[in-house]
Structure formats: C-alpha cells, structure tokens
Amino acid sequence: MEALGLLMHGFAVLLTWKTLLLMMLGLVLGIFVGVLPGLGGPNGVAILLPLTFTMDPTSAIVMLSCIYWGALFGGAITSILFNIPGEAWSVATTFDGYPMAQQGRAAEALTAAFTSSFIGSLVAVMLITFLAPMISSFALRFGPPEFFAVYLLTFCSFVGLGREAKHKTVISMSLGLLLAGIGMDTVSGQLRMTFGSAELLRGVNFLVAVIGLFGISEILLTMEERLALRGHAAGISLRVVVSVWKDLPKYWVTLLRSSFIGCWLGITPGGAIAASFMGYNLAKRFSKDPDSFGKGRIEGVFAPETAAHASGTAALLPMLALGIPGSGTAAILLGGLMVWGLNPGPLLFVEHKDFVWGLIASMYLGNVVGLVLVLTTVPIFASILRVPFAAVAPMIVVSCAIGAYAIQNAMFDIWLMLGFGVVGYVFKKIGIPLAPFTLALVLGNRAEDAFRLSMIGSGGDMKVFWSNGLVGSITTLAIVLLFWPVIDKVFGSVTRILRPAKA
Amino acid sequence: MSNTDIEIVVEDPTAPEADSPAVTSVRAADVVVCLLLLALALTLGYDNWRTGAGWESTGPQSGYFPFYLSVILGGASLYGLVAAFLSRREASEIFVTRAQLRRVMAVFVPTLLFCLAMQFLGLYVASFLLIAGFMRMVGKIALWKSLLTAFVFTAVMFVTFDIAFDVIMPKGPLEAALGR
Numbered sequence: 001m002e003a004l005g006l007l008m009h010g011f012a013v014l015l016t017w018k019t020l021l022l023m024m025l026g027l028v029l030g031i032f033v034g035v036l037p038g039l040g041g042p043n044g045v046a047i048l049l050p051l052t053f054t055m056d057p058t059s060a061i062v063m064l065s066c067i068y069w070g071a072l073f074g075g076a077i078t079s080i081l082f083n084i085p086g087e088a089w090s091v092a093t094t095f096d097g098y099p100m101a102q103q104g105r106a107a108e109a110l111t112a113a114f115t116s117s118f119i120g121s122l123v124a125v126m127l128i129t130f131l132a133p134m135i136s137s138f139a140l141r142f143g144p145p146e147f148f149a150v151y152l153l154t155f156c157s158f159v160g161l162g163r164e165a166k167h168k169t170v171i172s173m174s175l176g177l178l179l180a181g182i183g184m185d186t187v188s189g190q191l192r193m194t195f196g197s198a199e200l201l202r203g204v205n206f207l208v209a210v211i212g213l214f215g216i217s218e219i220l221l222t223m224e225e226r227l228a229l230r231g232h233a234a235g236i237s238l239r240v241v242v243s244v245w246k247d248l249p250k251y252w253v254t255l256l257r258s259s260f261i262g263c264w265l266g267i268t269p270g271g272a273i274a275a276s277f278m279g280y281n282l283a284k285r286f287s288k289d290p291d292s293f294g295k296g297r298i299e300g301v302f303a304p305e306t307a308a309h310a311s312g313t314a315a316l317l318p319m320l321a322l323g324i325p326g327s328g329t330a331a332i333l334l335g336g337l338m339v340w341g342l343n344p345g346p347l348l349f350v351e352h353k354d355f356v357w358g359l360i361a362s363m364y365l366g367n368v369v370g371l372v373l374v375l376t377t378v379p380i381f382a383s384i385l386r387v388p389f390a391a392v393a394p395m396i397v398v399s400c401a402i403g404a405y406a407i408q409n410a411m412f413d414i415w416l417m418l419g420f421g422v423v424g425y426v427f428k429k430i431g432i433p434l435a436p437f438t439l440a441l442v443l444g445n446r447a448e449d450a451f452r453l454s455m456i457g458s459g460g461d462m463k464v465f466w467s468n469g470l471v472g473s474i475t476t477l478a479i480v481l482l483f484w485p486v487i488d489k490v491f492g493s494v495t496r497i498l499r500p501a502k503a
Numbered sequence: 504m505s506n507t508d509i510e511i512v513v514e515d516p517t518a519p520e521a522d523s524p525a526v527t528s529v530r531a532a533d534v535v536v537c538l539l540l541l542a543l544a545l546t547l548g549y550d551n552w553r554t555g556a557g558w559e560s561t562g563p564q565s566g567y568f569p570f571y572l573s574v575i576l577g578g579a580s581l582y583g584l585v586a587a588f589l590s591r592r593e594a595s596e597i598f599v600t601r602a603q604l605r606r607v608m609a610v611f612v613p614t615l616l617f618c619l620a621m622q623f624l625g626l627y628v629a630s631f632l633l634i635a636g637f638m639r640m641v642g643k644i645a646l647w648k649s650l651l652t653a654f655v656f657t658a659v660m661f662v663t664f665d666i667a668f669d670v671i672m673p674k675g676p677l678e679a680a681l682g683r
Contacts (some may be wrong), residue, residue: 168583170576174575188564190565192565195542219610347660391652402660450564
C-alpha cells in the first residue's frame with residue numbers, strides 16, 4: 001500500500017489555500033468553457049494554458065485538470081437543459097436528459113448527471129491510483145524498441161479501431177507526424193522541411209496547432225448553424241439531490257457496468273464517445289423495460305454520463321504512466337507538461353513524485369469540489385447561454401490569439417493558428433478526424449527518436465522489434481490492430497462458409 | 504411544472520436560411536483537399552529525399568522517417584482521391600450552403616483583419632475593435648452595449664495578462680502613449 005501513503009502526501013501538497021483557490025478558479029473557468037457553445041474540453045484547456053505558464057508546475061496542472069473536470073461537468077448542463085450536446089460524448093446524455101427536462105424534471109436529471117459523472121471519474125481515478133505506479137514501474141524496463149512498439153500500437157489502434165474511413169485516419173496521422181518533424185532534427189541537429197524559412201526553424205508548435213484546430217475552427221463551425229436556442233432553467237434544491245441519491249443504490253449495476261466500460265475504452269485511445277454510447281446501449285439492452293428509454297428515464301442519464309467520465313478520466317492513465325495520451329484533451333495536458341520541462345512517462349513517477357501524486361490527489365479533490373460547485377451554481381451557469389453568440393465569438397477569438405502568441409511570443413504563430421483554424425474547419429466537414437492528428441503531433445518526435453535509437457542500437461535491423469517476447473508481442477498486436485477490419489471481415493466470411501445453414 | 508416552461512430563449516437574427524443553395528458538394532471539397540495533400544506530400548517527400556532518406560553508418564539519416572511518412576501521406580491521399588471520385592454519397596452531400604458560407608466569412612474575415620491589425624495597433628486595441636465591431640455588425644447588438652462589453656473584456660484581459668501574469672502581448676501606439 002505504498003500508493004496510499006504517497007496519495008496522502010499528495011493531499012498534503014494540495015491542501016493550501018492557494019491551491020484550493022486555483023482549483024475553484026479552474027473549475028469555474030472549466031464549467032464556463034463547457035457551457036459555452038463553440039468551446040469544449042480540449043479548446044478550453046488549450047486556450048487557458050498560457051495563464052499557467054508563470055505558475056509552478058503543480059499549481060498549473062491542478063488548475064488545468066480542474067478546467068478539464070469543469071468542462072466535463074459543464075457539457076451535461078447544455079445537453080439536459082437545451083438539448084445541445086457540448087461535446088460528442090454528451091450526445092447520449094440528451095436522449096433521456098432532455099425529455100426529463102421537458103417533463104419538468106430538469107433538476108433531477110442534472111443531479112443524476114453530475115452524480116454519475118462524479119462516480120465514473122472516481123472509479124477511474126482509483127484505477128489510476130493503483131494501476132499507474134505498477135505500469136510505470138514495469139515500463140521503466142522499456143528500451144527504445146519497446147517504446148516505439150507502444151507508440152506504434154497507439155497509432156495502429158486509431159487506424160484499425162476508429163470509426164472514420166481508414167484512409168482519412170491515416171492522412172490525419174501522417175500529416176501530424178510530418179508536421180512534428182519540421183525544424184531541427186533532434187538526433188542529428190540537421191534542418192529539414194524548413195525551405196529556408198527562419199520561422200519554420202522552431203517547428204510547428206503543438207499548442208498553436210491545437211488552438212487553431214479546435215478553437216478557431218469550432219467558431220467557424222458553430223456560426224454555420226442556427227444559434228437560436230430555447231431551453232429550461234433549473235435550480236437544484238437539496239430535497240431533489242437527496243431523493244436522487246437515495247435511489248442511487250437501485251442502479252448500482254448500471255453504474256458499475258458503465259464505469260467498467262468507460263475505464264476500458266478510456267485506456268485504449270479515442271474512447272469517450274464510444275463509451276457513452278456503449279454505456280447507454282447496454283443499459284437499454286439489459287433493462288427490463290427497454291422501451292421506456294428515450295422518454296426521460298433517469299437510468300438513461302446515469303449510464304452514458306458515468307461511462308463518458310470514467311473514460312475521460314481513464315485516458316489520463318496511459319498519459320501518466322507511459323507518456324501516451326488516451327484522448328485529445330489528455331494530449332493537450334501532455335503538451336502542457338512538456339512546456340514545464342516535465343517529461344511524461346514512467347520516469348515521472350520516480351523523478352517527480354510530488355507532482356504526480358499532487359495531480360492524482362487533485363483528481364479526487366477536484367471532483368468532490370466540482371460536484372458541490374455545479375450542484376449549487378447551475379442556474380448561474382445555465383444563464384450564460386443568454387449571452388448572444390455574437391458577443392462570445394470575438395472574445396473566444398481574442399483568447400485564442402492571446403494563447404497562441406504567448407507560447408513563443410511570435411506573430412508567425414498567430415498566422416499559423418489561423419491557418420490551422422481553416423484546416424480544422426475543412427477537415428471536420430469532410431470527415432478527417434482531428435484526434436489522430438493531435439496525438440501524432442505531440443508524439444511525433446518521441447516516436448521518431450525511439451525508432452532511430454532502436455535502429456542505431458540494432459545496426460539497422462528491423463528484427464529488433466521482435467527481439468524479445470515483450471516487444472515482439474506489442475509489435476505483433478499493433479500490426480493485428482492495424483489490419484483488424486480486414487481480419488474481422490475474413491473471419492466473418494470464414495465462419496459464414498463453415499456454418500451456411502444456421503442463422 | 505408543465506411542458507411549456509421554457510425560460511431561456513436566445514434569438515439569432517442573422518441565422519442562415521435552411522433552403523439556401525449549395526456552394527459545393529462534399530465530394531468536390533474532398534477532391535480538392537486530397538490534391539492539396541498530395542502536393543504537400545510530394546513537396547515534403549522531395550525535400551526529405553534531398554536531405555537524405557537513406558542509411559548511414561550511425562543509423563537512418565534525418566530525412567528517413569519523414570520521407571516514408573510523406574510516401575504514406577501521398578498514398579493515402581491518392582486513395583482518398585479515387586474513393587472521393589467513386590463515392591456517390593459524397594457527391595450528393597452539401598459541403599456548405601451559400602448562407603452558411605456568408606456566416607462563416609462573417610467570422611473569418613473579421614478574424615483575419617484582427618490578426619492584421621494586431622501587428623500595427625497591438626493586441627488590446629485590435630481586440631477592442633474586433634469585439635465591438637463584431638457585436639454591432641454581426642450580432643446587431645446596441646452600440647453602447649457593444650462598446651462597453653468590448654472595453655470591459657479588453658481591460659480585464661490587459662489586467663490579467665499584462666499586469667497580473669506578466670504575459671507579454673504585441674503592443675501598439677496606444678500602449679506606448681500610455682507608457683506601458
């Protein structure tokens with residue numbers, strides 16, 4: 001139980017007035033960002049990142065992760081009251097959440113959503129507490145070939161398991177990896193792909209790209225739609241909270257199932273959206289009365305919210321333990337860690353104990369504080385939506401510009417941000433996923449270094465990726481996942497041929 | 504409570520009409536993007552090949568990794584090109600309607616001007632102009648409200664970043680005149 005002791009130490013690091021204040025500030029900003037149309041988790045974290053540059057790493061990451069929790073909570077508010085999912089993973093919450101609001105049970109639905117988010121995250125954080133140190137101490141034995149194999153696995157699973165057209169995922173990923181390579185080559189010091197431009201010498205900054213891709217492009221996309229909205233206002237009274245909580249034990253199977261799905265899908269890359277739908281669908285399938293779903297059933301709020309938040313939180317596990325983010329937002333947090341000179345990965349648990357356990361403790365504390373905060377302040381946040389988008393949009397643009405400029409103090413980055421905004425807008429419209437791009441951009445240099453170091457070590461022999469059982473099985477798994485759709489099809493047709501009569 | 508207690512209502516005066524004619528199809532956009540990506544892949548591939556995409560005594564040269572990525576990107580965009588040409592579904596899908604494009608331009612053009620203005624006027628003055636102008640022109644919000652919101656927001660930003668957090672932003676003649 002070394003983990004428990006370290007966790008207690010983490011709490012001790014956190015329990016200062018300054019940190020608690022930052023935590024509240026982060027949560028409020030996060031909910032704000034989650035409620036506003038055209039902003040969400042990744043954008044919010046990316047835009048607010050510059051604020052934290054002058055803080056010490058622990059306070060900064062506490063504030064950032066609280067922005068993230070806040071944004072997760074905030075997404076539920078708009079889904080339920082306005083039928084507008086702030087994020088793709090809140091879509092499933094609208095199925096039963098909005099009907100409940102229409103029936104005048106908005107307070108109940110909100111309480112259910114917040115509570116189940118809290119439970120989902122809590123389960124995932126507990127998983128992180130006990131699993132992350134184990135994985136990272138295991139990963140300490142990894143050499144460059146093993147790391148490259150793990151990166152390969154991440155990339156391949158995006159291609160093989162993603163729901164978008166395969167070639168579009170490949171385009172997005174290779175583009176990200178290429179852009180990551182622009183500038184000075186970290187191994188030999190040679191310049192490449194700069195075409196003689198002094199501005200490109202620094203390379204394409206990850207955060208600038210993210211601010212453009214998510215912030216600016218989201219504004220463009222939001223403007224396309226009709227922005228008039230009609231929704232319910234709701235205040236939550238203590239009586240409602242108590243009555244919902246009293247009913248909680250009845251739904252323990254749903255909660256547990258969704259938490260489990262969420263944790264599982266969160267660790268594998270790109271899972272929060274799939275998790276919320278899967279949580280919802282399974283709850284519906286196992287229900288005695290499946291027809292009542294979609295008409296305002298509280299279980300239909302519990303199931304997707306728990307799963308979405310468990311997976312959103314579990315996405316931080318591979319980031320902390322291996323340095324591989326499981327979601328777009330985790331990738332941005334990872335980018336933040338690198339700004340402060342912290343190198344995410346197994347060594348983090350050894351070299352920066354204070355930081356890691358402070359972060360994990362802040363996940364517990366942030367969730368508790370967040371739950372109380374949203375339950376008490378929902379009416380205020382819901383009324384933010386009264387502010388017309390024409391006032392919000394330019395403010396977001398300004399915040400994006402400040403964020404992009406502050407990273408390297410370069411005007412060139414502002415233009416780059418604008419360019420990425422257009423690219424993001426077009427990509428989203430033609431179905432090229434952005435998450436693989438983000439991931440590739442943040443991992444590109446490390447993946448290349450790992451590849452080249454293992455090549456140098458082996459003298460250019462590709463067999464190094466099958467040189468021992470561990471690296472061999474990871475590489476093989478990666479290749480299996482890459483060709484998973486093909487394998488799946490072949491297996492499907494084989495079984496059909498073998499059993500033609502049945503079905 | 505009844506079904507009708509809608510309490511928050513926000514109107515959108517300049518919303519795009521639903522029946523606006525299409526500017527272009529998803530297929531056309533897809534083809535153009537694939538062609539651009541193909542051109543990018545060729546350019547980067549050539550540059551990396553020139554840098555050296557082979558092996559030397561110490562391992563792969565600097566161009567090796569990106570060269571093969573360019574090949575992958577080129578291959579995938581070529582595939583995308585063919586797939587887009589063959590796709591019937593994408594041909595019938597609308598990429599953007601005229602009304603939507605007008606709205607998108609209504610944000611994009613001011614943003615572009617904002618970035619330009621930032622170089623000469625500094626970030627804070629440019630922000631003030633962007634917010635006030637956008638609220639007035641696009642949102643049709645009362646002039647005094649627009650000016651006040653823009654001023655308050657810009658002032659808060661200035662105090663937060665320039666004074667409290669020491670994050671330096673581009674500045675122009677106004678800040679110089681005020682001695683910051």
